[in-house]
Amino acid sequence: MLNRQLRQIDTSYFYRVIWKRFRSNRFAICGAMVVITLFILSFLAPYVTPYSPDDLDAYHVLLPPSSAHWLGTDELGRDVLTRIIYGARISLKVGFVSVGIAAAIGTVAGLFAGYYGGWIDQLLMRFVDIMLCFPTFFLMLAVIAMLEPSIWYIMIIIGLTGWMGVARLIRAEVLTLRERDFVLAARSIGASDTRIIFLHILPNAISPVIVTATLGVAGAILTESALSFLGIGVQPPVPSWGNMLTSGKDYLEFAWWLSLFPGLAILITVIAYNLVGEGLRDALDPRTQI
Amino acid sequence: MFQYLLRRLLLIIPLFIGITLITFVVIHLAPGEPVEMQTALSPKASAKTRERLREFYGLDKPLHVQYANWVKKMARFDFGRSFAPDGRPVIDKIREAIPVTLSINFIALILEFGLAIPIGILAATHRDTLVDKGITVFVFLGFAIPTFWLALVLMYICGVKLNILPISGLHSLGANKLTGLAWLWDMAKHLILPLGVATFGSLASLSRYTRSTMLDVFGQDYITTARAKGLPERIVIFRHALRNGLLPIITILGFSLPGLIGGSVIFETIFAIPGMGRLFYMGVMSRDYPLVMGILVIGAFLTLTGNLLADLAYAVADPRIRRGNTA
Numbered sequence: 001m002l003n004r005q006l007r008q009i010d011t012s013y014f015y016r017v018i019w020k021r022f023r024s025n026r027f028a029i030c031g032a033m034v035v036i037t038l039f040i041l042s043f044l045a046p047y048v049t050p051y052s053p054d055d056l057d058a059y060h061v062l063l064p065p066s067s068a069h070w071l072g073t074d075e076l077g078r079d080v081l082t083r084i085i086y087g088a089r090i091s092l093k094v095g096f097v098s099v100g101i102a103a104a105i106g107t108v109a110g111l112f113a114g115y116y117g118g119w120i121d122q123l124l125m126r127f128v129d130i131m132l133c134f135p136t137f138f139l140m141l142a143v144i145a146m147l148e149p150s151i152w153y154i155m156i157i158i159g160l161t162g163w164m165g166v167a168r169l170i171r172a173e174v175l176t177l178r179e180r181d182f183v184l185a186a187r188s189i190g191a192s193d194t195r196i197i198f199l200h201i202l203p204n205a206i207s208p209v210i211v212t213a214t215l216g217v218a219g220a221i222l223t224e225s226a227l228s229f230l231g232i233g234v235q236p237p238v239p240s241w242g243n244m245l246t247s248g249k250d251y252l253e254f255a256w257w258l259s260l261f262p263g264l265a266i267l268i269t270v271i272a273y274n275l276v277g278e279g280l281r282d283a284l285d286p287r288t289q290i
Numbered sequence: 291m292f293q294y295l296l297r298r299l300l301l302i303i304p305l306f307i308g309i310t311l312i313t314f315v316v317i318h319l320a321p322g323e324p325v326e327m328q329t330a331l332s333p334k335a336s337a338k339t340r341e342r343l344r345e346f347y348g349l350d351k352p353l354h355v356q357y358a359n360w361v362k363k364m365a366r367f368d369f370g371r372s373f374a375p376d377g378r379p380v381i382d383k384i385r386e387a388i389p390v391t392l393s394i395n396f397i398a399l400i401l402e403f404g405l406a407i408p409i410g411i412l413a414a415t416h417r418d419t420l421v422d423k424g425i426t427v428f429v430f431l432g433f434a435i436p437t438f439w440l441a442l443v444l445m446y447i448c449g450v451k452l453n454i455l456p457i458s459g460l461h462s463l464g465a466n467k468l469t470g471l472a473w474l475w476d477m478a479k480h481l482i483l484p485l486g487v488a489t490f491g492s493l494a495s496l497s498r499y500t501r502s503t504m505l506d507v508f509g510q511d512y513i514t515t516a517r518a519k520g521l522p523e524r525i526v527i528f529r530h531a532l533r534n535g536l537l538p539i540i541t542i543l544g545f546s547l548p549g550l551i552g553g554s555v556i557f558e559t560i561f562a563i564p565g566m567g568r569l570f571y572m573g574v575m576s577r578d579y580p581l582v583m584g585i586l587v588i589g590a591f592l593t594l595t596g597n598l599l600a601d602l603a604y605a606v607a608d609p610r611i612r613r614g615n616t617a
Contacts, residue, residue: 126301126304126305126308127308129305130305130308130309130312130590131312132545132593133305133309133548133590133591133593133594133597134312134548134586134589134590134593135548135549135551135552135589135590135593136548136549136552137553137555137556138552138555138570138585138586138589139586141555141570141571142317142574142582142586143319145574145575145577146317146574146577218434222434222436225436225438226436226437226438226556229436229438229439229556230555230556230559230571245439245442249442252442252446252450253446253450259439259442259443259446263435263436263439266436266439267431267434267435267436267439270433270434271430271431271434274430274434
């Protein structure tokens with residue numbers, strides 16, 4: 001009972017301090033607002049725009065931005081703004097699912113390697129070393145091109161090739177944490193390894209993962225757009241920012257809006273996630289003074 | 291020191307086995323038969339022809355035998371023959387492409403370090419001023435801009451609109467008639483855009499790193515001492531702070547290799563540069579298994595070597611490791 005109360009007081013105070021530190025960072029707040037806006041837009045996409053992303057309109061092909069079509073129309077008469085909003089769904093999904101996979105694998109691997117040490121540590125860390133040797137983009141290309149192109153494969157592959165950094169981070173944290181008194185205390189009252197790892201060590205090791213994951217979302221969005229651009233990512237007619245740029249590049253000379261706006265969408269989103277990530281890093285790092 | 295060296299060298303063996311295993315598993319997990327690419331297009335190919343092709347490439351054997359054969363051949367630098375119509379040995383194709391990619395990446399790396407470290411220092415010495423903020427925005431833009439998009443826009447502006455730079459390949463048509471400097475200048479013009487794109491995108495991490503390390507070092511006592519002695523700021527920064535702050539950069543150098551090689555797919559494909567990235571992309575698209583496997587292994591091995599060299603350089607540069615104080 002007392003234990004639970006203590007923990008509640010403790011964590012709520014912790015989060016309040018973090019939030020206060022995060023809030024004082026103007027850039028981070030800007031980034032967070034962009035991210036939240038993107039979420040709202042992509043959830044409410046059908047209500048935000050009067051067009052549908054696949055509405056072909058042979059009479060309004062390649063129109064420049066106007067009051068009817070704010071960001072113009074593409075080569076099939078589809079509204080560019082609508083497709084960018086629906087494309088945001090893909091980007092957010094790819095970002096979160098792939099980073100979720102990477103963070104989960106990396107966290108578990110790092111926890112086990114750091115906590116148990118010995119041959120488990122050796123095995124896992126050598127595996128990390130091997131994975132880090134591969135040019136990630138090569139590995140992804142090889143796998144995805146040989147499978148049927150599908151957004152799920154892309155998310156899984158980005159996740160499977162992106163967990164190594166998290167594993168190293170967590171392991172390093174665990175190595176110092178496992179010698180601390182509270183772990184010893186937990187062990188002395190007979191807590192199981194699983195309980196110690198996930199209940200006592202994990203909560204204390206998680207902050208670098210949050211930062212890396214946030215930055216990882218930005219990276220995953222860039223990767224997805226690059227894969228889609230090479231034609232092995234999200235397949236048309238499903239709109240993704242990457243494949244919009246691919247089809248737009250053929251019309252670069254007389255329809256600049258097809259290339260400009262999806263590119264800007266990627267740019268703004270990636271910057272926003274980075275600002276949030278850096279803000280979180282500063283807020284979570286006890287050494288920085290804000 | 292010697293022991294450290296030996297251990298690092300011995301570690302290469304299991305790592306290399308791991309690299310080949312992962313490559314092999316990844317490629318053989320893929321559904322579909324590689325020979326289908328060659329037979330699907332010709333209706334005349336009978337089941338018998340297909341069988342013969344499978345036998346020719348050794349695909350009829352069990353997987354572990356295939357793996358053993360593949361590794362055995364690789365030890366003799368034999369990566370098999372490409373599935374492409376020309377059927378040339380994979381190693382020849384890779385040998386042609388590697389120098390292109392490596393030299394471009396080498397120049398990009400020099401540019402990256404030459405630019406990122408000074409602007410990182412500049413940002414640190416002008417902390418929280420307009421200079422610092424401007425640099426932050428600039429490097430963030432570089433990081434966040436999709437490489438392929440920037441490449442396209444630059445191609446359009448410099449190549450099509452203004453027509454001041456060539457946009458594809460490494461040489462102009464008829465460049466082989468040019469000699470000496472003219473030939474070099476022709477190639478340099480072809481490289482400006484790809485190099486610019488590659489460098490701009492990679493500035494962020496290194497310059498941010500330099501900035502934060504320099505800020506850390508500036509807080510150290512020995513910097514205060516140096517300043518208190520009345521040393522000029524230039525010497526304090528470059529001789530006292532920089533030397534200590536930049537040691538870990540050697541490691542960053544090693545780690546940036548796979549990213550550089552991987553990133554070459556994008557700009558080599560866009561700018562039609564005949565390097566490893568484009569070769570790999572074409573291999574992947576035509577399911578040229580031996581080529582894909584060969585490049586994966588060689589790419590990973592290059593990274594492995596790069597990391598090893600970085601570790602050794604670090605050991606040489608850092609007296610604490612050189613004298614064997616650390617395990």
